[in-house]
Amino acid sequence: MSIPARSKPTQLSQIPFDPEYAPGARNAVTVCLRVQPHEQVCVITDEATIEIAAAMGVELEKIGARYRAWVLEEIAERPLKDLPTEVASDLETCQVSIFAVQAQRNELRSRIQMTDVVNRRRIRHAHMVNINRQIMLEGMRADFQRVDRLSQKVVEMVRKASKIRAKTDAGTDLTADLNPKYKWLKTSGIISPEKWGNLPGGEIFTTPGEVNGTFVIDGVVGDYLCAKFGDLQESPLTVHMKGNRLTEAHSDNRDLENDFWKYTHTDENSDRVGEFAIGTNIDLKEVIGQILQDEKYPGVHIAFGNPYGAHTGADWDSTTHIDVVGRKFNIWVDDEQIMRDGKFLVEA
Numbered sequence: 001m002s003i004p005a006r007s008k009p010t011q012l013s014q015i016p017f018d019p020e021y022a023p024g025a026r027n028a029v030t031v032c033l034r035v036q037p038h039e040q041v042c043v044i045t046d047e048a049t050i051e052i053a054a055a056m057g058v059e060l061e062k063i064g065a066r067y068r069a070w071v072l073e074e075i076a077e078r079p080l081k082d083l084p085t086e087v088a089s090d091l092e093t094c095q096v097s098i099f100a101v102q103a104q105r106n107e108l109r110s111r112i113q114m115t116d117v118v119n120r121r122r123i124r125h126a127h128m129v130n131i132n133r134q135i136m137l138e139g140m141r142a143d144f145q146r147v148d149r150l151s152q153k154v155v156e157m158v159r160k161a162s163k164i165r166a167k168t169d170a171g172t173d174l175t176a177d178l179n180p181k182y183k184w185l186k187t188s189g190i191i192s193p194e195k196w197g198n199l200p201g202g203e204i205f206t207t208p209g210e211v212n213g214t215f216v217i218d219g220v221v222g223d224y225l226c227a228k229f230g231d232l233q234e235s236p237l238t239v240h241m242k243g244n245r246l247t248e249a250h251s252d253n254r255d256l257e258n259d260f261w262k263y264t265h266t267d268e269n270s271d272r273v274g275e276f277a278i279g280t281n282i283d284l285k286e287v288i289g290q291i292l293q294d295e296k297y298p299g300v301h302i303a304f305g306n307p308y309g310a311h312t313g314a315d316w317d318s319t320t321h322i323d324v325v326g327r328k329f330n331i332w333v334d335d336e337q338i339m340r341d342g343k344f345l346v347e348a
Contacts (some may be wrong), residue, residue: 009068012043012057015050018133022333024140024330026053028199029099031144032189033124035060041067042090042097044161046078049100052131056098065096070099078264080110083117091117100128105224108320110293112306119310124198128228130292139200139293142283144189147202150348151188151280155204157333157346159184164276165332166300170236172326174213174300176276183209188280195311202281202296207307207314210244211273215302219325221260222291222303229256231289239324246271246304264304269318274307277298278331282348291323298342300328 002265041060053069060067061103076084095201097118099111105236111129118125131140158164166177189201209316218236220226226296237256240248246264251257264271288294306321307314331339338345 001069001216004123010050010071010074012054012069013061015054015057015292017051017054021052021055021131021136024136025059025072026051027032027140027142027144028126029056029063030057032191032201033096033098033126033198035063037064039065039095041065042087042094043067043069044058044072044087044097044099044101044102046072048102049131052128052136053098053100055136055235056100057175062295066190070241071230075284078079079104083110083113087114088117091123092121094123095244096124097125098128099126103129103224108223108269114198114302122193124191124192124193126199127196128199128292130290131199132290134288135200135293136288138288139281139284139296142189142200142202142281144201144328146348147281147283148188148190149184149283150346151204153336153346154278154280155186157336157338158204158206158278161333163334164300166330167330168216168326170326170328171238172214172217172329174211174241177210178206179209182209182244182314185311198292198295198302200281200293202284203277203279205275205277207309207312208244208273208276208311211241211276211302212243213241215239215241215324216326217296217324218327220289220291220294221256221293221325222323223263223321225256225259225322226289226291228259229253230328233287233327237324238299241273244273263320263322266320269316270305270320272304272316272318273302274305274314274318274321275303275323277302282344287325287327291325295323297325298344299326300331301325
C-alpha cells in the first residue's frame with residue numbers, strides 16, 4: 001500500500017511492467033531485503049527504470065509494507081547535484097530503501113549523500129545502479145542463500161590472510177598486501193543493517209594495504225564509463241599500479257584510456273586503490289558489460305578512489321569511485337589457491 005507524503009510520490013501500482021521482472025523483484029524484496037509488513041520503505045527510481053521499480057512495488061504491496069516511490073526527474077534536475085530533499089526526508093523515516101536508477105555523469109556526490117543517511121540510520125538498502133532487464137532476468141534470479149554460504153567461507157579465509165595474488169592468461173598479475181586494521185565486508189545479496197549492498201549481490205571486499213602489479217581489464221569499468229564503453233574484451237584497458245597508486249593506463253581505445261585517466265585524477269586520491277574485492281556470485285556465467293552485475297562475477301575486481309572507510313576503517317577519502325573487472329582469474333590467498341580459471345575451488 002502507498003502512504004500519504006509531503007510531496008506527492010509516484011503510484012507504482014499504476015505503472016505496467018514486464019512480468020519477467022517479477023521473480024527478480026520477489027527475490028530482492030523477500031530474500032535479500034526481507035521486508036516485513038510493519039516496515040516503511042523508500043523506493044527511489046527514474047523514468048528509465050520505473051518498470052523495475054513498479055515490479056518491486058507490487059512485491060511490497062503483497063507483503064503489506066508501506067512505501068513511497070520517488071521518480072528523480074519529477075522532483076529534481078538530472079544529473080543530480082545533491083540528493084533531493086524529499087528523498088532525504090523520506091529516508092529518515094524508513095527501515096528499508098531501494099535505489100533503482102540509471103547513473104548519470106557527476107552524480108556520485110548525491111549517491112554518497114544518500115548512503116551517508118543509510119549508514120547513519122542503519123537502513124537495509126538495496127543499491128541497484130544501472131539495473132536493467134538482463135540483470136533482472138539473470139543476476140537477480142540467483143540463489144542468494146547459496147551465494148551467501150560461499151561468501152562466508154571465502155571471507156573467513158581472507159580475514160586471516162596477509163596477501164592475495166591474482167593472475168589471468170590475459171596478463172593480469174597483481175598482489176594485494178592486506179592491512180589487518182581494515183575490515184573485510186561481505187555483501188552477498190543478503191542485506192543487513194550493518195552494510196547496505198548492491199543488488200544483485202555476491203562479493204567480499206576490503207580496502208587493501210597496498211596493491212602492486214598489472215591489471216588487464218578485459219571485463220568492464222564502472223560509473224558512467226560503463227554505459228559508454230561496455231564490454232572491453234575486444235579492446236582491454238591495461239593499468240599498472242605501484243604503492244597502491246595508478247601509474248599507467250593504456251588501451252587501443254584512446255577515448256577509453258583518456259576518459260579513465262581523467263576520472264582517476266579528479267582529486268588527490270582518485271588514483272588510489274580504495275577497494276580490493278572478490279566476486280562470489282557463482283550463478284553468473286559470463287561478463288555482460290554491466291558493472292552492477294559484472295563486479296559480482298567470480299574473480300577479482302578493484303576500485304580506484306573512495307575506500308568506503310566508514311565500513312572498512314580506511315582513514316582517507318575520495319570524491320570518486322570506479323570499479324574495474326577482468327575475466328577468468330587464478331587466485332591465491334597467501335599460498336592457497338582458491339580459484340582456477342574463474343572457478344572456485346571452495347565448496348558453496
